[in-house]
Amino acid sequence: MEFMTGVNKKDTVEISEILAGDFEGKTVKVNGAVHTIRDMGEVAFVVLRKREGLLQCVFEEGKTKFDLKDLKEAVTVEVEGAVKSEDRAPNGFEIRLDSIRVLSEPAAPMPLAISKWKLNTSLEANLNNRSIALRNIRERAKFKIQEGVVRGFRDFLYEQGFTEIHTPKIGAKGAEGGANMFRMDYFHRPAVLAQSPQFYKQMMVGVFDRVFETAPVFRAEKHNTKRHLNEYTSLDFEMGYIDGFEDIMAMETGFLQYMVDLLKKDYEKELKILGVTLPNVDKIPTVRFDEAKRKVAEKYGRKIRNPYDLEPEEEALIGQYFKEECDADFVFVTHYPSKKRPFYAMDDPADPTFTLSFDLLYHGLEITTGGQRIHDYNMLLEKIEKRGMTTEGMEQYMDTFKHGMPPHGGLGIGLERLTMKLIGEDNVRETTLFPRDMSRLEP
Numbered sequence: 001m002e003f004m005t006g007v008n009k010k011d012t013v014e015i016s017e018i019l020a021g022d023f024e025g026k027t028v029k030v031n032g033a034v035h036t037i038r039d040m041g042e043v044a045f046v047v048l049r050k051r052e053g054l055l056q057c058v059f060e061e062g063k064t065k066f067d068l069k070d071l072k073e074a075v076t077v078e079v080e081g082a083v084k085s086e087d088r089a090p091n092g093f094e095i096r097l098d099s100i101r102v103l104s105e106p107a108a109p110m111p112l113a114i115s116k117w118k119l120n121t122s123l124e125a126n127l128n129n130r131s132i133a134l135r136n137i138r139e140r141a142k143f144k145i146q147e148g149v150v151r152g153f154r155d156f157l158y159e160q161g162f163t164e165i166h167t168p169k170i171g172a173k174g175a176e177g178g179a180n181m182f183r184m185d186y187f188h189r190p191a192v193l194a195q196s197p198q199f200y201k202q203m204m205v206g207v208f209d210r211v212f213e214t215a216p217v218f219r220a221e222k223h224n225t226k227r228h229l230n231e232y233t234s235l236d237f238e239m240g241y242i243d244g245f246e247d248i249m250a251m252e253t254g255f256l257q258y259m260v261d262l263l264k265k266d267y268e269k270e271l272k273i274l275g276v277t278l279p280n281v282d283k284i285p286t287v288r289f290d291e292a293k294r295k296v297a298e299k300y301g302r303k304i305r306n307p308y309d310l311e312p313e314e315e316a317l318i319g320q321y322f323k324e325e326c327d328a329d330f331v332f333v334t335h336y337p338s339k340k341r342p343f344y345a346m347d348d349p350a351d352p353t354f355t356l357s358f359d360l361l362y363h364g365l366e367i368t369t370g371g372q373r374i375h376d377y378n379m380l381l382e383k384i385e386k387r388g389m390t391t392e393g394m395e396q397y398m399d400t401f402k403h404g405m406p407p408h409g410g411l412g413i414g415l416e417r418l419t420m421k422l423i424g425e426d427n428v429r430e431t432t433l434f435p436r437d438m439s440r441l442e443p
Contacts, residue, residue, distance in 0.1 A: 012078065015052040015091055023083040023093075030055060030095060031078045031103065033135075036115035037071060044068055046097070047090075047115075048077070049135065053269065056089040057081065058096050066100040073115065074106040112136075123429060130434055130443050141270040142431055146419045148267045150214055152259030153235050153413075159258075160251065162237060163208040167200035169193060169216065173393035180221045182230075193218035196412060198344070201238040202373060203400045205408045212237035214415070224438050226427040227312075227365060229416065231436040238373075238410030245346070245356040245372035248409045249286065249332050252360065252368060256281040256330070274423050279329035279362070285322055286332040289354070292318050308337045310359075310366075319364025334358040336371075343383050346372040346409075356409075362421045370411025377401040 012029045032048030032055060044059040057079055059068055064081075071077075081097040111129045112121055114136040119126060126133045133139055154164065170184075170191050182193040197213050204211045217234045239251065260278050263271060271278070287295070289310070296317040297304050305311070310318070310333070322331040335354040338347050345355040357371025374380045380401055384391060391398050419431040429435040434443060 015050060015055055018083060018093060019091060024085060025082055027080060027082050027098065028095065029078060029080045030057075031076070034071060034073055034075045034077060036073060037068075039068065046071065046079075046100075048079070049137075054090040054137065056086070056094040058084075058094055059100075060097070064097040064100065066097075070102070071100065072106075073110060076103040077101060078103055123427060127429060127435060127440065128443075134433070138273055141273040142419065142423055142425075143433060144270045145263065145267055145274070145276070145423060146415065146431060148263045148270075149259055149415065149419060149422070150235070152262045153212070153214065153255060155262070156255045156258040157210075157212045157237060160210065160254070162210040162212045162239070163204075165197075165201065165204050165208075165211045165213050166215065167194070167197040167204075167213060169218070171199075180219050182218050182220045195219055196234065197236050198342075198412075199394070199397045201236055201410060202344070202405075202408065203397065205238050205240040205410075206400055206403075206405050209240045209406070210237070211239075217412075222438060226429075227417065229428055229432060229435060229437055232417075232428075232432070233415040235413040235415055235418075236410065238408060240406040240408040242372065242407050242409055245334075245358065245370075245409050248370050248372070248411055249284075249334075249358060249360075252370070252411060252413075253281065253284050256284075276423050279422070280327065281330065284330045284332055284360075285326050285328050286334055286358075287318075287322075288335045289333055289337065290335070292321075292331075292333050295321055308340050315361055315366055316364035319361050323363075329363060331361050332358050333361060341371070343387055343389060344373050344380065346374050347383075360411075360413075362418065365417060365421055367417045367421065368411050368413045370409065372407070372409035375401065375405040375407050 012031050018028065030048065032050040035047045035049035035054060038045040042061040046057040046059050048055045048057060078101045079095065079097055080099045081095040084094055084096055085092065086094045110132065112119060112125070112132055114132060118138060119133060119136050170186060171194055172191060181195060184191050184193065194217055196217055197215065201211050201213060213236045214233060216231050218231050220230065221228060239248070242248065260281050263278060293304050293314065296302055296314055299321060300317050302314070302317060318331060318333065322328040334357070335348060336357050336359070338345070338353055338355050341355045341357050345357050348354045348356055355371060359366045360368035374383060380398070416428045416432045420428050423431065425431055429437070
């Protein structure tokens with residue numbers, strides 16, 4: 001009988017191990033996929049793609065025990081050779097090959113030239129061949145940075161005493177209501193895909209005080225724009241015992257500061273590959289919704305057409321205004337009109353036509369919606385009735401408030417939109433691993 005006692009120790013080494021140790025002149029064994037081959041005659045440069053980046057190997061005719069013509073792009077190999085410092089090589093070293101062992105071979109040629117620095121292809125071709133396109137170094141770097149965003153969100157909120165939760169994505173009723181829900185048959189009963197974990201995270205505030213989740217949400221919106229997806233990843237948190245919705249904005253500012261510091265520290269290589277300049281998050285201006293509209297109208301001569309919502313062009317101009325006036329990359333727009341916010345949004349006691357809510361704009365694009373929620377059962381019931389709604393399908397949610405809830409609020413951040421703005425892309429599909437929009441269900 002054999003037993004598993006932990007992670008198996010491999011005799012192969014990784015790039016970071018070589019960089020951290022004294023390997024100069026020593027023979028090592030490394031595995032990877034052949035990214036590209038540059039044949040110079042008696043010498044060839046075989047560049048391997050590994051999880052940590054590219055590794056240059058030197059093939060020497062007569063010395064390396066292998067026939068170079070048997071090597072091609074996308075072959076996975078295990079190589080052995082001596083480590084040698086080389087400033088011109090990726091990571092500052094190369095491996096002088098003694099032997100090569102083929103682990104697997106492709107059955108067909110590459111559909112895209114992934115070894116090029118930039119993929120010279122259309123977004124459509126990129127998405128149609130997504131799993132291959134993502135092998136490109138620059139494409140891959142986008143999602144390492146996205147990893148850093150999620151990691152920053154999780155680590156920061158753990159530090160702030162939040163508990164991570166996992167809520168269902170199939171429900172009887174949507175949190176936001178309206179027509180933008182994907183409806184489905186659930187064992188002969190009607191059901192919907194979750195637009196948001198809103199109801200559940202509010203319910204869990206009564207359990208843990210502070211909760212968060214990173215998970216997919218679904219919106220059946222018939223928007224085919226550069227900023228919309230029908231499935232995206234939402235970074236959500238909800239926190240109790242707040243003094244006001246300003247506590248929510250302050251917590252998000254703290255997260256953004258933590259995230260930027262983490263990216264600087266642990267994702268320097270990816271930031272450099274993509275030429276990313278990180279935003280200034282030392283302080284973020286706040287402006288009322290109605291005041292933001294007025295400022296943009298006055299400065300840019302744009303007539304206010306919709307007094308109850310921000311149009312995309314207005315959001316862009318608000319971002320431009322605060323970049324010009326405050327050198328700010330972000331701006332919180334507060335006090336959205338009540339008629340444009342969900343029923344659970346707390347109305348402003350000073351003027352109930354507005355809510356204690358906000359959006360966060362990043363370079364003129366909304367990436368966050370949040371605010372204070374109604375925590376009083378009777379006030380919640382009153383607002384539901386005032387809107388001509390019923391509590392049918394929300395009995396469990398309503399019972400939570402019937403039995404007492406603290407003042408609370410929270411937000412949802414669109415992960416793909418935040419990543420898109422961070423790295424300077426203009427289409428959210430560029431920062432979505434496998435996008436789901438009106439026309440795409442594959443790959």
